[in-house]
Amino acid sequence: MTETTSSAAPPAPAAAEKLKFYGLWIAAAIVLLLLPKMFSSGGSLTTFSLIGISIIFALSYNILLGQTGMLSFGHAVYYGLGGFLVIHAINIIGANKLPIPLPLVPLIGGVTGLLFAVLLGWVSTQRSGTAFAMISLGVAELIASSALILRTFFGGEAGISANRTKVFRLFDWSFGPQIQIYYLVAAWTLLAVIAMYALTRTPLGRMCNAVRDNPERVQFVGYDPHVVRYLAFCFSGFFAGIAGALAAINFEIANSAYLGAVQSGTVLFAAYIGGIGFFIGPIVGAIFVTFLSLGLSDLTQVWQLYFGLIFIAVVLFAPGGITGLLMMHRPLLKAGTFGRVLPSYLIAFVPTLAMLVGLILATEIIVFHAVHSGDDSHIKAFGVPFDAANRYLWALSAVLLIGGYWLARKTWTRVGHAWDEATGSAREKGAVA
Amino acid sequence: MSTAIELRAVEKNFGITSVIRNVSLTVAQGERHALIGPNGAGKSTLFNLISGYMVPSTGSILLRDEVVSGLPPYQINRRGLSRSFQVTNVFANMSVWENLRCAVLWAAGYRYTFWKNIDSLPEVRERTARILSDINLTARRDVPAGLLTYAEQRALEIGITVAGGANVILLDEPTAGMSHAETERAVELIRRLTEGCTLLIVEHDMSVVFGLADRISVLVYGQIIASGTPEEIRGNPKVREAYLGEEVA
Numbered sequence: 018m019t020e021t022t023s024s025a026a027p028p029a030p031a032a033a034e035k036l037k038f039y040g041l042w043i044a045a046a047i048v049l050l051l052l053p054k055m056f057s058s059g060g061s062l063t064t065f066s067l068i069g070i071s072i073i074f075a076l077s078y079n080i081l082l083g084q085t086g087m088l089s090f091g092h093a094v095y096y097g098l099g100g101f102l103v104i105h106a107i108n109i110i111g112a113n114k115l116p117i118p119l120p121l122v123p124l125i126g127g128v129t130g131l132l133f134a135v136l137l138g139w140v141s142t143q144r145s146g147t148a149f150a151m152i153s154l155g156v157a158e159l160i161a162s163s164a165l166i167l168r169t170f171f172g173g174e175a176g177i178s179a180n181r182t183k184v185f186r187l188f189d190w191s192f193g194p195q196i197q198i199y200y201l202v203a204a205w206t207l208l209a210v211i212a213m214y215a216l217t218r219t220p221l222g223r224m225c226n227a228v229r230d231n232p233e234r235v236q237f238v239g240y241d242p243h244v245v246r247y248l249a250f251c252f253s254g255f256f257a258g259i260a261g262a263l264a265a266i267n268f269e270i271a272n273s274a275y276l277g278a279v280q281s282g283t284v285l286f287a288a289y290i291g292g293i294g295f296f297i298g299p300i301v302g303a304i305f306v307t308f309l310s311l312g313l314s315d316l317t318q319v320w321q322l323y324f325g326l327i328f329i330a331v332v333l334f335a336p337g338g339i340t341g342l343l344m345m346h347r348p349l350l351k352a353g354t355f356g357r358v359l360p361s362y363l364i365a366f367v368p369t370l371a372m373l374v375g376l377i378l379a380t381e382i383i384v385f386h387a388v389h390s391g392d393d394s395h396i397k398a399f400g401v402p403f404d405a406a407n408r409y410l411w412a413l414s415a416v417l418l419i420g421g422y423w424l425a426r427k428t429w430t431r432v433g434h435a436w437d438e439a440t441g442s443a444r445e446k447g448a449v450a
Numbered sequence: 451m452s453t454a455i456e457l458r459a460v461e462k463n464f465g466i467t468s469v470i471r472n473v474s475l476t477v478a479q480g481e482r483h484a485l486i487g488p489n490g491a492g493k494s495t496l497f498n499l500i501s502g503y504m505v506p507s508t509g510s511i512l513l514r515d516e517v518v519s520g521l522p523p524y525q526i527n528r529r530g531l532s533r534s535f536q537v538t539n540v541f542a543n544m545s546v547w548e549n550l551r552c553a554v555l556w557a558a559g560y561r562y563t564f565w566k567n568i569d570s571l572p573e574v575r576e577r578t579a580r581i582l583s584d585i586n587l588t589a590r591r592d593v594p595a596g597l598l599t600y601a602e603q604r605a606l607e608i609g610i611t612v613a614g615g616a617n618v619i620l621l622d623e624p625t626a627g628m629s630h631a632e633t634e635r636a637v638e639l640i641r642r643l644t645e646g647c648t649l650l651i652v653e654h655d656m657s658v659v660f661g662l663a664d665r666i667s668v669l670v671y672g673q674i675i676a677s678g679t680p681e682e683i684r685g686n687p688k689v690r691e692a693y694l695g696e697e698v699a
Contacts, residue, residue, distance in 0.1 A: 025579040025580070025582045025583040025588045025591070026575050026576075026578070026579035026582075027547060027591065027592070215567070216564060218567050218568055218569065219563060219564045219565065219566055219567065219568055220555050220560040220561070220562070220563040220564070220566065220568050220571075221562050221563060221564040222564070222568070223548060223551065223552060223555070223568055224552060224555065224562070226541070226543075226544055226548070227541050227544065227548075227552045229543075230541035230542055230543050230544055231539065231540065231541050231542070233539065234535075234539045234540065234541065234610070235524075235552075236502075236503075236522065236523040236524045236527070237501065237523055237524070237527055237532065237533055237611075238527065238532075238552060238553040238555075238556060238610065238613075238614055239524055239527045239528050239555075239556030239557060239614060240524055240555075240556055240562075241522070241524045244562060245562070248562055248564070252564075
């Protein structure tokens with residue numbers, strides 16, 4: 018009896034696997050430590066700090082969407098309130114000379130996020146699906162608009178600011194220079210990521226997945242899906258609050274944008290584009306979206322439009338997100354049949370690129386004529402100067418767009434065939450379940 | 451013998467349509483009780499009422515002499531009643547192992563625990579492994595439940611139902627859509643897994659019903675028209691007329 022049962026259980030991870038697992042976290046810590054040595058400019062340190070904040074926020078969002086199946090349109094509420102409370106806290110700590118060092122202050126943001134989630138979550142988590150989404154939107158609008166009305170607390174349009182260097186110092190770290198803020202954010206990012214990963218591996222974490230898959234059945238194995246959703250919501254609020262706190266510390270200001278719909282939308286984008294089905298997905302998404310929003314805004318005026326197009330493309334063609342796309346290839350790589358799809362990818366790449374260039378060209382020309390029609394028609398987008406009044410360019414963009422689309426469709430069908438063949442032979446080799 | 455389930459004058463109306471009319475039923479502890487009746491007689495509704503998925507319009511339902519009607523499903527489940535579904539109702543994106551483990555957790559006392567690693571709970575692991583080998587899905591342990599074959603999903607459905615160790619088990623057409631050979635295996639499985647439990651089963655396959663049940667109740671148009679041992683039911687003229695006549699003859 019014992020023999021059959023122990024063979025039925027999954028094998029305990031081998032020592033090598035455990036080493037790999039812990040090695041990964043240690044490697045992540047070392048990378049975080051060394052990053053500023055490689056990219057030491059103030060700009061890249063700020064970028065890294067923003068990425069860290071964005072990673073925590075996106076992962077906290079995925080506790081809801083990916084883990085528990087709750088689509089929230091108002092996650093910025095907990096991020097923003099965490100940020101506001103932390104700005105007030107820094108001012109109070111500074112004014113009263115309280116012995117609380119800055120590295121502990123994000124915890125105040127976390128507790129704020131948690132408290133508001135405890136308060137606001139009980140009703141909204143009664144149902145998942147549309148009801149939850151609508152309530153989250155309503156609560157977000159309510160809090161965001163009260164931020165403009167309750168001036169004493171939220172500071173109105175201007176927001177409220179604080180001086181982080183006035184806080185009680187430990188080991189003579191003033192947290193004035195960006196490098197110190199980077200290390201603060203990096204440490205909290207690592208801690209939060211580990212904590213949120215650990216959460217997925219607890220009984221509650223697994224029941225979150227069960228509620229996501231089938232809330233009805235959960236009731237018949239002893240669990241109240243409402244309580245599971247509520248607890249997930251509270252954890253999510255806590256980590257969102259930490260992210261908001263770090264953002265407030267980084268910028269030394271909190272304003273109504275922290276709580277707004279754009280912030281809520283961005284975190285949804287980041288989590289979804291990265292891939293909500295994988296723990297690492299929102300991390301990938303946060304990195305991607307942060308780079309994209311910083312990079313694209315330098316390259317083109319209508320970067321938000323491209324942002325939206327990317328989101329639509331991911332929803333339509335890669336619902337698993339970037340991580341999902343990459344993970345799809347794992348069985349092929351394992352079975353060694355990836356080589357069979359690679360040529361078809363390369364063939365498909367050319368017309369797809371042509372189509373995208375045509376699309377960008379057309380977009381920029383249209384934007385110019387719609388928005389700046391009176392100005393000089395020699396414009397620059399993505400670093401390339403061109404004349405938006407040139408009729409040949411109009412024709413070229415149309416040809417690239419339509420011809421590229423037509424060819425791309427054909428080549429992607431070929432990718433599909435190559436893909437089926439490659440997975441077929443991978444399955445024969447037993448690499449696919 | 452003490453009673454496991456008792457229904458007292460239970461009625462269920464949807465608007466002006468009454469689906470269950472004045473049903474009283476007693477299932478003794480340890481009894482295997484089959485519920486039969488034509489399609490639309492209200493068998494699944496009765497299951498939904500007993501398991502807390504629906505609340506009776508009037509009347510009361512008792513589980514081991516305690517009133518449970520009006521309680522939510524999870525509370526009834528915690529008192530030791532577990533049910534399966536006619537349409538397979540599993541956690542489709544999770545592996546077979548995860549499915550069974552989720553069904554074990556509450557009964558093992560882990561509830562909403564978020565401070566323990568799920569892989570380091572030996573008793574949960576042990577219990578999950580036992581159910582897994584009981585339902586013969588060991589080879590499919592890591593496959594997402596949504597990718598199992600129909601018969602495998604039905605087996606998993608039963609596995610999830612019994613995994614929590616409930617001693618009152620409700621099975622809603624566990625062999626529906628199965629081939630003859632699969633049905634035989636399923637009956638064998640049910641017999642083994644519900645050893646010592648009280649079993650209430652809805653079933654259309656008469657060979658399953660007469661082979662498995664100690665007692666049978668016949669539900670027609672929301673009313674129980676007869677209740678008794680298989681022999682009594684077989685000989686009951688009302689039953690023959692209303693139901694068995696057309697199916698067995």
